[in-house]
Amino acid sequence: MAQNPNNNSGFKFSPWMSIVLVLMIFFTISLVTDGLDLSNPGKTSLSKFNKFLEAGQVEKVTFNNTKATIYLKKAALKDKAHAKVKNDITGKLNVKGPHYIMEIGDVKAFQDSLSKADASGKISEYEKEAESMWGDIISLLLPVILLGALWIFMMRRMSGGSGGGGGQIFSIGKSKAKLFDEKNDTRVTFENVAGLEGAKEEIQEIVEFLKNPEKYTSIGGKIPKGALLVGPPGTGKTLLAKAVAGEAKVPFFSLSGSDFVEMFVGVGASRVRDLFKQAKEKSPAIIFIDEIDAVGRARGKNNMTGANDERENTLNQLLTEMDGFGTNSNVIVLAATNRADVLDKALLRAGRFDRQIYVDLPDIRERKEIFEVHLKPLKKSEELDTEFLAKQTPGFSGADIANVCNEAALIAARNDKKAVDKQDFLDAVDRIVGGLEKKNKIVTPEEKRAIAIHEAGHATVSWMLEHAAPLVKVTIVPRGQSLGAAWYLPEERLIVRPEQMLDEMCATMGGRAAERVIFDKISTGALSDLEKVTRQARAMVTIYGLNEKLGNITYYDSSGQSDYNFSKPYSEDTAKVIDTEISKLIEEQYQRAIDILEHNKEKLTQLADILIEKEVIFKDDLETIFGKRPFDKQDESPVAE
Template identity: 70%
Template sequence: MAKENNNNNTGPKRPKFSSYWIYGVILAIIIGMQFFSGGSNWQTPPDTTPAKLQEYLKEGDVSKIVIITNTRQAKVFLTEEAKLKEIHKDAVDKSLFPSGDTPQYQLNYGDLQNFENDINTTIQQNHLSASVKYDTDSNILGELIFSILPFVLIIGIWIFLMRRMSGGGAGGAGGQIFNIGKSKARLFDEKTDMKVTFKDVAGLEGAKEEVQEIVEFLRNPEKYTSLGGKIPKGALLVGSPGTGKTLLAKAVAGEAQVPFFSLSGSDFVEMFVGVGASRVRDLFKQAKDKSPSIIFIDEIDAIGRARGKNNMTGSNDERENTLNQLLTEMDGFGTNTNVIVLAATNRADVLDKALMRAGRFDRQIFVDLPDVRERKEIFEVHLRPIKTAETLDVEFLAKQTPGFSGADIANVCNEAALIAARNDKKAVDKQDFLDAVDRIVGGLEKKNKIITPGEKKTIAYHEAGHATVSWLLEHAAPLVKVTIVPRGQSLGAAWYLPEERLIVRPEQMADEMCATLGGRAAEKVMFDTISTGALSDLEKVTKQARAMVTIYGLNDAIGNLTYYDSTGQSDFNLSKPYSEQTAQLIDKEISKLIEEQYQRAIELLKNNKDKLTELADRLLEKEVIFKDDLERIFGKRPFEGPFAEETEKSQEPEQEKEEKENLDQE
């Protein structure tokens, strides 16, 4: 029986009723009344002239003349005998529905008195039976329509705007004026929208475990609540840009199999007062209706900044009201424990303390930069869609990218594929990835930049000075490559592979500063003068020396003190946390540290001046030199690290130089 009913229902469907049908019927009635009403002028008779009218009168063809006084127009009606004449055939044929009330001609007259006199005179002289009547042209329906048309238009436009504002427009309910207090959160469908899973998130093992446990809370809450535990209210993902915070949230949306609401912190901010708090209430209402559910707020620092920090009273009241409502919804009376809030930010230091306390964001998940093992896993994920050479060593690439985030590694893979395609290669090989790293770190090569021979020589000795000092110091980063080809905003560059340290000792920082000052020291030793080319070097060592003195407490004169405030409170402090005498001492110690390392670099270069000259000449000749060139000149480093051999490139320097030249020519 069920099948029969279904078959009966599959017949031709009747068209759905639409309100536009009513509008169409009303319009058709108005047009019909206008066309077919007796007083209508929808049939326009042919025009004639007063002279021809006189001829028609004299012939006896006119039965009636109607003078319309308010339009200076006259309508001429012919007799039945005249309608049969050939001369009036066209006028009679134009009448679609001929009748006695239909004029055959019309004409415009000038002065009414003269027109009347001419007609009456002609009628009297010729003893005609034609009559003259007077009328006014009035169209009650037309006048009514024109009188109410402005009001109809205004009301129609008002209704149209109201329907648009109430959510009927293309902007959706969240963007309309009547729904401005509604949440802008996007609800993801785990079956169609989200395809990212935890398998797509490489590295981040600790953060992934924390997030996976949150997913398990929602899938199987009895496992935890049976022992008296409570499901956490929220988790805050904190980390540097590009480390994968949003990617983790996408994986949660793909794995949780519960309603997932996603929005940005800026979506709560609006020009109208009270909108932010209203959207927070609506967001949590929707989440509670669909509980268990997850809310993800990206860049929560847009609304979660510490309250009362702004000196301009009232300028941040709306943002503070939004934050207050968020605090209430997360942990207040009547909150629902089946709603978990995920948030992400790279500015955890500026968030309000009330937002960070236990009971709101119970867990703070730190998403750090990946180490060498995690970078290898990230490379493997991003290399899946890329056609790579069979000999590509992923572990080598991971060791060549210290300090790279997941987003940086994705950019390296994409850039390598573009470089390989530009060179018409069939697969992406190791050299393409190394070129991509150089492109991202240093910028695009500019071999066509105009540089004088004197400037080129200075640049060569500057870069050779960096390479020489770093080679001779134990704690300096091992050299990978030196070039005097302009790249980005720099005229020359030296690539190092720094050791990934968790703590740094003073002698290590001193060696790094000395190597950084090796470029300016080489200019002083070889030319007995210095140039402006060491700007970035001076900026780097100044920051490093200031950190040693004021942050890390590595200076004997200042002692074990730090003036660093990790809470960010110092951003709003108008006074220094130390006296003027201490400020002078800090400046003196910073200058002393830098000058000591500068003199140390000068002494090293003076003792190895011949090798410095040989290295600079080789750099001028080849423009790009590698670790092998330094080994031929200086010999093996006695204090090489465990990964020194892995920094060497797989191809000969000359071969790589030729490939780079071909790339730039293209």
């Protein structure tokens, strides 16, 4: 049988072995010294001993300067006076003895009395034991040894040496970074990172520099000191760092930004120093700090007196270690955050983080690659098309796609299927985006019709507008916190024009407009629609400069580093104009939606009736009522609202 080369066959000493060893030593000593003492000796006085001696009941006496041990004759054990010492601790007859122990006052007088008894034949044997200091020494040293052992044990616990979770008092200033090297089983490689080609190329170059630095230094190039991964949550920043740990043949230190934060003063800076000290000792090495915004937040903003001194000290130490007077060589720092706008400017400058790598949400091609990675461990049907799945998930991050795959597998298992098919993935997308169906929720017929009219209004307006996302599926079954849900087909755009935003706003107001057209009343059901349309209108006016009255101006600071954030960047008069223009935009699109629905009132009612009957309608139902959409596109992907 082949043996594991990593198996360490060396003997490891355990603290429990020392306890067993001590017990074995005592047991051996007991065996050597006339066996185990199972006797049950009693205490007696000098006067009683003299009576035993006069009666000829004493067989043997051994004594030292303080104590005498008395052995009785076998015949004497029949006397009732010795009933308590007749048997040993096991209940058997104690023939061997000893039977009594007695304290001695005057040793010389006691020895003289024994001599007289021996001369008269009343005692068979007596002897004086040799003086030994070992008993006294052990009795004095044993408490000291026990206290010392207890102290060592506590110190090891407090310093983390014994592997315990409590304490850690003496190692509180040590780095908490987890070390990965070529001996660790790190399975994530660049092959496991789908998409993110640009980010992988830059990260891979850093790994390549550490493996083969001469390739770059021979023409005068210098190794980058740091790379900052920035992007929305779930896009694969930490996964990229794990891939670096799997690919690099150098030590890789991984920790979170919050690991530097502690309630004790000076601990954060101490941990930074210790981290870079360890990395320098193992250089070339890579340090990965996840969620660096926990420690790298801009200094001096909203700072109460002394409130952030400890965090700022930690940041100052990090800045010094990355590019200070005594800069560590061959140590590269990778960091990840989704809040680069709050980071300190000194941390972002070249020489510390030479590269800022933006990890964006994946496009349709990258989503297909990500699906192929996450589908590998699943038992899927043969006809499953990953390109179709990529079209169904616009705006999904890598973490969202992993969640979709897992949810689809759970749904298939719940339905007792042997493989995951297309419908399971569609149900998983519905579950994640729209929420769980609540078919048992009590909805009155009047409320159900109002919901149907509302959702039919969205469907009708979006179908009639060129730039609005057309609808694929509508349901009036409550999902999550909403009473109805609609799945649209948004076009993935890199830039958005004003007419596209206005069409989307009009479609969003279609629900409330339908309530006004059919019932001549409005309800609270349009809250989420109003939130969405207000955000869009405010963005058009204050961010993108798409309003004619205000002109080409923006009041948005994309860097988040504005030095004038103590007040609004516009006057009160401008604020009134902004409010007026936002309201004007929304009301114009609301009226536009009403006009569209007035012209298609019968078709709106017909669509709502089908929705009440079936509870779910699809694109085919809309084509039956309205006909084919003239500006429809073939490659479309649904999103729920």
